[in-house]
Amino acid sequence: xxxAAFGLLTSLLPLLTxxxxxxxxxxxxxxxxxxxxxQLYKDYAEKNHFPGLAFGLVVDGKLLLSGGQGFxxxxxxxxxxxxxxxxxxxxxxxxxxxxxxxxxxxxxLKLDDPADLYIPELKTMRATTTDAPPITIRHLMTxxxxxxxxxxxxxxxxxxxxxxxxxxxxxxxxFSNVPGVTYEYSNLGFALLGRIISVVSGKPYQQYIxxxxxxxxxxxxxxxxxxxxxxxxxxxxxxxxxxxxxxxxLLHDGAYGAxxxxxxxxxxxxxxxxxxxxxxxxxxxxxxxxxxxxxxxxMQMPWNFSGLNASYKYPxxxxxxxxxxxxxxxxxxxxxxxxxxxxxTGGLPGFGSxxxxxxxxxxxxxAYANRTYAGMANINTAVLDTIITLAGLKPLPLPVSDxxxxxxxxxxxxxxxxxNAEQSGIFAENFFPDxxxxxxxxxxxxxxxxxxxxxxxxxxxxxxxxRGSFMLNGERGDIRVFFTLSPENPALIQxxxxxxxx
Numbered sequence: 234x235x236x237a238a239f240g241l242l243t244s245l246l247p248l249l250t251x252x253x254x255x256x257x258x259x260x261x262x263x264x265x266x267x268x269x270x271x272q273l274y275k276d277y278a279e280k281n282h283f284p285g286l287a288f289g290l291v292v293d294g295k296l297l298l299s300g301g302q303g304f305x306x307x308x309x310x311x312x313x314x315x316x317x318x319x320x321x322x323x324x325x326x327x328x329x330x331x332x333x334x335x336x337x338x339x340x341x342l343k344l345d346d347p348a349d350l351y352i353p354e355l356k357t358m359r360a361t362t363t364d365a366p367p368i369t370i371r372h373l374m375t376x377x378x379x380x381x382x383x384x385x386x387x388x389x390x391x392x393x394x395x396x397x398x399x400x401x402x403x404x405x406x407x408f409s410n411v412p413g414v415t416y417e418y419s420n421l422g423f424a425l426l427g428r429i430i431s432v433v434s435g436k437p438y439q440q441y442i443x444x445x446x447x448x449x450x451x452x453x454x455x456x457x458x459x460x461x462x463x464x465x466x467x468x469x470x471x472x473x474x475x476x477x478x479x480x481x482x483l484l485h486d487g488a489y490g491a492x493x494x495x496x497x498x499x500x501x502x503x504x505x506x507x508x509x510x511x512x513x514x515x516x517x518x519x520x521x522x523x524x525x526x527x528x529x530x531x532m533q534m535p536w537n538f539s540g541l542n543a544s545y546k547y548p549x550x551x552x553x554x555x556x557x558x559x560x561x562x563x564x565x566x567x568x569x570x571x572x573x574x575x576x577x578t579g580g581l582p583g584f585g586s587x588x589x590x591x592x593x594x595x596x597x598x599x600a601y602a603n604r605t606y607a608g609m610a611n612i613n614t615a616v617l618d619t620i621i622t623l624a625g626l627k628p629l630p631l632p633v634s635d636x637x638x639x640x641x642x643x644x645x646x647x648x649x650x651x652x653n654a655e656q657s658g659i660f661a662e663n664f665f666p667d668x669x670x671x672x673x674x675x676x677x678x679x680x681x682x683x684x685x686x687x688x689x690x691x692x693x694x695x696x697x698x699x700r701g702s703f704m705l706n707g708e709r710g711d712i713r714v715f716f717t718l719s720p721e722n723p724a725l726i727q728x729x730x731x732x733x734x735x
Contacts, residue, residue, distance in 0.1 A: 260292065262624040263596075267298050269623065270616055274600070275302055277612045282473040283602040285313030289499035290620070291590075291597040294511055296503040305468040305603065307478050315499040318454065319468045319601035320483075321586045322388075322579030325495035326423050327532065328505070330374050330562030332430050332442040334528045341433050344371040348378075351429045354402040365411040370429065372412050373422040374561040375537040380419035381409040387420030388581050391494055392487035395431075398424055416539040416559055420492040423562070427491025438491055449523040450504045455497040458486040462496060470583015472605040481583030481605060493581055499599055506588055506597040509533070509575070513592040514631055533575045533592075535565040548615035574614075580606040587613050593628040594621065631695040636724050641693045641703055644714065644726075648705065649677055649687060661718075661725040677712075677731055684710035684733070699724055704734060 270290070278286050285303030289296050299315035336342050342351070347367040349355035355368065361379065372378040390397075401421075409417055430438035439457045447455050456462060471478040486494050512526040512533075520526065535558025545555035545568070553569040566574045576589035576597075585607025590597035598617055600609045620626065643659050651674050655665060681687070684707030691704035691711075699718040704711040711734035718724035 256293075259624070259626070260297065263290070263292055263297060263620060263626075266620050266623045267300075269619060270298065271300055271302075273616055273619065274300070274612065278302055278602065281602075281604070281607065282478075283604045283607055284471050284478050285317075285468065286600060286602040286607075287313050287315055287317055287319065287499045288598070288600040288616075289315055289503050290616075291503050291506045291510065291599070293595050294507045296500060296507075299499050299503075301499075305466075307469070307471065307480075311465060313468065313603070316454075316466060317468050317601075318456070318462045318466045318496050318498050319586065319603060320459070320470065320494070320496050320581060320584045321502070321601060322493040322581040322584055323420075324502075324577050324579040324586050324588055325491065325493050327562035327577055328442055328446055328495065329423055329426050329430070329438070329491040330532055330560075331446050331524055331529075332438060333370060333374065333426060334524050334532065334561070335441075335445045336430065336433050338524055338528065342370065342429070344374070345369050348373060348425060348429065351432045352402065352425060354399055355425075358402060358406055361408040361411050365408075366413055368412045370426070371536070373419075373426050373429075375559050376416050376418050376422060376539075377413055377537050378419060378422045379408045379410040379412040379414075380417065380421050381407065382418045383420050384418065384580070387424075387489065387492065389484075390420070390424070390487075390489045391581070392485040393424075393489055395428065395488050398428060398488040416537045420489065423492035424489045427488065430491070439486065446523045447505075450508055452497070452501045452504050454501045455495060457490050457494050457496065459483045459496055460485070466498070467496075468584075468601070468603045470581070470603050470605065472582065478604075483583070493579065499601070502588065502599055506590060506599060510590050510592065510595060510597055513595075516632075532561040532563055533565065534560050536560055539564075547618050548611050549618060551618075574617075578608075578610050580608075582606075585609050589613055589617065591617060591621075594626055595629050596620065596626075631697065633693045633695045633701065634698040636718065637693055637695055637698070637701050640716065640718065640724075640726055641690075641701075644716070644729075645690050645705075648714075649681055651677075659726055661721065661727040663727055664725075664729070673729070680712050680731055680733060681707070684708065684712060710734065 274286060274288055284307050285305050287301040289299040301313040301315055303313050305311045305313040305317045347369055368378045427438040430441050434441040459467060470481040472481055508522050509529060512529040537559045539559050540557045542555045546552050555566055555568050557566045563575055564577050574589050574591055579586035582605050584603055586601040587609035588599040598613045600613050602609060640659060647654060654670060686708050687705050689706045693701050693703045695701040702713055702715040705714055713732045713734045715730045716726050717728040719727040
């Protein structure tokens, strides 16, 4: 971190070190980090020779902060802004996957259908081994089809025509693995998904995704073909070479656009990010999206393991092991503290991008730059980590189910005397055989000797619908009460643990 950003961070720390107690305070504390965020992006852009960039922070379903730096077009000194239209490359993949799920919602395909049901030319494609299974739609969405990693090659196929894609299939595709055994990133696989959408929907995949995904989300400025963009809003792409920016040729839309052709703004794409955040936590609210919330959560799951980095370090230097997987057009990661990130990078000649959400925190970040393969994942991770630290953010609490509330109140009424515990009907059949009432009473009494008389209890904190904890508040300290309920209906207490609060 450069001195400028470090100085801003230091000046804000006294204001932002405490976790915010209300929604308004939470949002204000995040807004207060904007000077640091802007400086972090500025330093990163200068260090990596970006002509321009744009960024946005989505919080609780809204674009809370956004900004732009540098130029979207160098020759005309046009400023980059949150309205500038950048090509977002492989960030496009999840929109293609969502298009597949929209077709599934309509009952027109299944994820475990063989892909050759919809692309008959695949039937004659020679497999690597005789025991190789057919490639399925799910294989394609999770990079498990057995195709080789193809970023350098795939990036130059963007404007190929449908007949070029079919000709490639007919000529034979080289496999690096049999389908279904490992993760290997494939742009070709997503081009095939685009073809499947076109075949099944009866219209170009671009039109289907526009109609089914983007328009319902209010993304009216997201396009596939760069010639349709207003000239003053279109970001030009550059590579940095010989100490100068050299403009990259913009490729037209084509058969491979499903893997990386989208052109959009921070303001437009923030609506897509907000939709991904809106599916957490699961709820019974009316469905309002282009696909069901359960479909989006399914997209975000790690269906294909992609790696484990035991020595991972956050950009600030904090060591924390990281594991990763791939969903449906989405990357998934979880660090040593359980922090889960979901999103995708993007890179093409002239452009680099990334978006990422932290569902447990209700926040998401988007950033684009117009330099070839600009790596935006590291800076976005640094920005999110900085916001969490400065704003004192904690994971958002889960809703507490009625049965957890009920069992908590029943325990509070019963403890510490355990009066009529065995006749109360709130404990599962395993509870007292696992540990006798006398031993449980003795354990709690030993803790009460240390904290004194119980004065009250805290609110329930849910781990899920059937598990959680609360505090028994004593004169000299607190006892943490953790319990898990059984799968019966109504659910009963099958496990109950006491410990001194640290």
